[in-house]
Amino acid sequence: MKNNKKSKVVIGYPPIETTKGVPLLSQNRQFQYFNAKTYIYPMVPAYAASMAQKRGYEAVWMDGIAEELSYKVWEKKLKSEKPDVLMMETKAPVVKYHWKIVNKLKKSLPAMLMVMVGDHVTYNPKETMDHCSVDYIITGGDYDFMLSDLLDSITKGTILVGGIWGRVGDKKVKLSEFIKYEDNKYWISGPLKQAHNLDELPFVDRDLSKWELYAYHNGNYKYTPATYMYSGKDCWWNRCTFCVWDHTLNPLGTYRRFSPERLFNEIKYVVDKYHVKEIFDDAGTLFVGPPLKKFCELMIKSGYNKKVVLGCNMRLNALNQEYYDLMGKANFRFILYGMESANQYTLDKLDKGLKVHQIEEGVRMAKRAGLEPHVTIMLGYPWETEEMARNTIALSKRLFSNGYVDTMQATIVVPYPGTPLYKECIEKNWLSVKSDNYEKFDMRRPVMKIPFEEKKLYEMTQELYSSFFTPRYIFRKIISIRNYDDLKFLFYSAWKIFGHLLDFDKSQTKIKWWSPNFIIISSKSMLLHLFPKKEDKLVEEKILQSKKTEMEEEDDFNI
Amino acid sequence: MKKYGQDTFTDNKNQKIKIKIITEKCISAAVCLIQAPGTFDLDDNQIAYVKEGTWDELKNIFKAAKACPTNAIIIEDLNGNTLWPK
Numbered sequence: 001m002k003n004n005k006k007s008k009v010v011i012g013y014p015p016i017e018t019t020k021g022v023p024l025l026s027q028n029r030q031f032q033y034f035n036a037k038t039y040i041y042p043m044v045p046a047y048a049a050s051m052a053q054k055r056g057y058e059a060v061w062m063d064g065i066a067e068e069l070s071y072k073v074w075e076k077k078l079k080s081e082k083p084d085v086l087m088m089e090t091k092a093p094v095v096k097y098h099w100k101i102v103n104k105l106k107k108s109l110p111a112m113l114m115v116m117v118g119d120h121v122t123y124n125p126k127e128t129m130d131h132c133s134v135d136y137i138i139t140g141g142d143y144d145f146m147l148s149d150l151l152d153s154i155t156k157g158t159i160l161v162g163g164i165w166g167r168v169g170d171k172k173v174k175l176s177e178f179i180k181y182e183d184n185k186y187w188i189s190g191p192l193k194q195a196h197n198l199d200e201l202p203f204v205d206r207d208l209s210k211w212e213l214y215a216y217h218n219g220n221y222k223y224t225p226a227t228y229m230y231s232g233k234d235c236w237w238n239r240c241t242f243c244v245w246d247h248t249l250n251p252l253g254t255y256r257r258f259s260p261e262r263l264f265n266e267i268k269y270v271v272d273k274y275h276v277k278e279i280f281d282d283a284g285t286l287f288v289g290p291p292l293k294k295f296c297e298l299m300i301k302s303g304y305n306k307k308v309v310l311g312c313n314m315r316l317n318a319l320n321q322e323y324y325d326l327m328g329k330a331n332f333r334f335i336l337y338g339m340e341s342a343n344q345y346t347l348d349k350l351d352k353g354l355k356v357h358q359i360e361e362g363v364r365m366a367k368r369a370g371l372e373p374h375v376t377i378m379l380g381y382p383w384e385t386e387e388m389a390r391n392t393i394a395l396s397k398r399l400f401s402n403g404y405v406d407t408m409q410a411t412i413v414v415p416y417p418g419t420p421l422y423k424e425c426i427e428k429n430w431l432s433v434k435s436d437n438y439e440k441f442d443m444r445r446p447v448m449k450i451p452f453e454e455k456k457l458y459e460m461t462q463e464l465y466s467s468f469f470t471p472r473y474i475f476r477k478i479i480s481i482r483n484y485d486d487l488k489f490l491f492y493s494a495w496k497i498f499g500h501l502l503d504f505d506k507s508q509t510k511i512k513w514w515s516p517n518f519i520i521i522s523s524k525s526m527l528l529h530l531f532p533k534k535e536d537k538l539v540e541e542k543i544l545q546s547k548k549t550e551m552e553e554e555d556d557f558n559i
Numbered sequence: 560m561k562k563y564g565q566d567t568f569t570d571n572k573n574q575k576i577k578i579k580i581i582t583e584k585c586i587s588a589a590v591c592l593i594q595a596p597g598t599f600d601l602d603d604n605q606i607a608y609v610k611e612g613t614w615d616e617l618k619n620i621f622k623a624a625k626a627c628p629t630n631a632i633i634i635e636d637l638n639g640n641t642l643w644p645k
Contacts, residue, residue: 236588237628252629255586289589290601317626318590353626554618557642 007155008058009147010083011049011209013042014101015064015071016094020444023065023094027228027282029245030411031093032443036495039066041214043204043230043282045089045117047144050205055148059208066213071101079109085154087115087147090128092244092417093442095120099132106133113172115150117143119248120438123418125165129186137165140192141233141249144201163192194254198233199262203269211274219409220334220374222489223277223309227270232257235284237315239351240338241424242378244416245284257287260295264302271308278309280334286312288319296330305331312336316362317354324369335366339375342395342539343388344546346381350421356546359395363404372406375399377464378413380446380457382430389460391542394535397467403476407493410464412457414441415448462525469526562602564609568635571614576642577635578620580607584631591632594623599632607631 016023021033026042042063049059060081064074078086086105090098102114113135121128122139129137138146140163153160153173160173166187178190204211206227215225234250235243236257246252258266263281270276286292299305311334319327327335339359340350347354363373377396379389399405415422415431417438425431425448433440433447440447446457468474481487512518561582563569568577578598587605591598595615599607614620624632624643634643 236586236590238586239628253586255588257587287589289592291589318593320593323593353628554621557617557621 006058007084009052009085010060010062011045011087012062013065015069015074031091037217039214039217041228044144046204046209047201048147050202051148054202061209085113089118092120092438102132102134119244122248139163140194142194142196145196160189162190164189198256198258203266220280221278225276226278227276229281231263231281232283241351241420244419248418260291264298280311285315296326299330309333317358321365324365328369333372335371336374339377342392357543367404374407376409378411380412382448386452390535393464394539400468400473401470410461412443412446414443466526469529562608569609574614578609579633581631582606584629590626591623595619
């Protein structure tokens, strides 16, 4: 690698050629293939590129997925760039595909060093070192800082920070005395330390990272062009047993966040320079308490609440009405909650720290403050019976019908390697596929044994997606149309819902929009919601019971 | 300089409990301040401490302790029995 300052690093996503749809690989705590085009802004890679640029390297952004390139075209561009280093993010469902690509590229570009990052290779770096000729693996979620540290060690001989894997015999980096060896083949540069102060990150260079690729095709946006922020690593709750980032990239104890001033300053910069209409902050859970108050006050006092609409992830029981009202004034719109299930047994098993009755309470407060709540829900837990799944569908229908929720995303729960749920699946033999058959963990099919037919799970996921189809919700949506953006968003949401109904059709890739079978099934799943069901009553009782249980718990504490 | 309740129990004349915050565990999530704003606050290093003066209702103090992601808030009765975490 050249010793002059201008070594070139490509941050790249090679195209994944598949009939399954668009791979949602970047900035995703899960992984799916969507029928509807969706490109999510890879925030940590974008910060990595911006930091490398700031530290004197030439960074090049090559997202072949979002640029809709064929692999051949992407590889040709890569060869023409002649980079010194290529950094790639990977995840379980595509890691084997990436092994092949790494091996292929190492043959055609032998001088180019290859670096892999991401949740799967943080969970099991050795496996990837064994299976492909990658040069380095940066473990953990701080590769926005550590990529530049690696480049410095290669080009300037600085001592390499901890948390990076390499191969014995590699003389390109300077290793510290904390080095450890693995199988006499690999070294680990020392213990991984994730204590970087996020305020020291440069603003994302959005020209470098081609922000417009990610400014339109994302269901989280109502107003476009829009963009992302990432104000916290990753989620301060950090305990959900299915969340792969919580247990690999940013494990318990490593949570850090921007200061409110820093988040506001980057938003101000982006609004002034790029005139975006909406910004979604994809921190796992947005910071709360005094920092959130301070941030909202900065948005309100500066008047930027009138220039841009905001969105974020939040926990259903984190805030009270006072905070929601303040967020409403700061022009938060889209607020995304991980609801997951309507069954307390499941919420406790997932370590959500959430009570069933707090779900409706949370979205109701947000709605009252003028926000647009979005809930994400999962079906297909090995311990959930059909009746329990129907209970979740009933709560979703209730939230839509009461007008407390605007949109929803339903997925099939996937136990990603590296999560406690995956560990439990192996211990209790819950997997219906081999534990290292990673391509299957793409949410196209359940990979856990469930106590009812797989066909039924697809149907119920479609039923869940169509649980908005109640007269009250549809009437309310129509009368809420104020302008062209609202109308456009309504049709876009309807189109997305059909895309999701297609995603979860039991015939999977063999079915198309226009297949009569699909039209009949999806219409049926919607029309069924027009009529009351016994689960509707049951879910109301469960909410009351949950409230009662909490009050009894409180009485226990009365001394 | 440690603040009130940081790594040592502190009590309050209007409640029959003692509260301690394990500062090493606190990640400044600040959700305790939302549940019990009269009892908890963040110091300059964004680490939680216990406020002097009148604390919140007991049930809100327990809600705050339950909402803490790292179980950094310890509650005891005046005889030293741990009430939270269970």
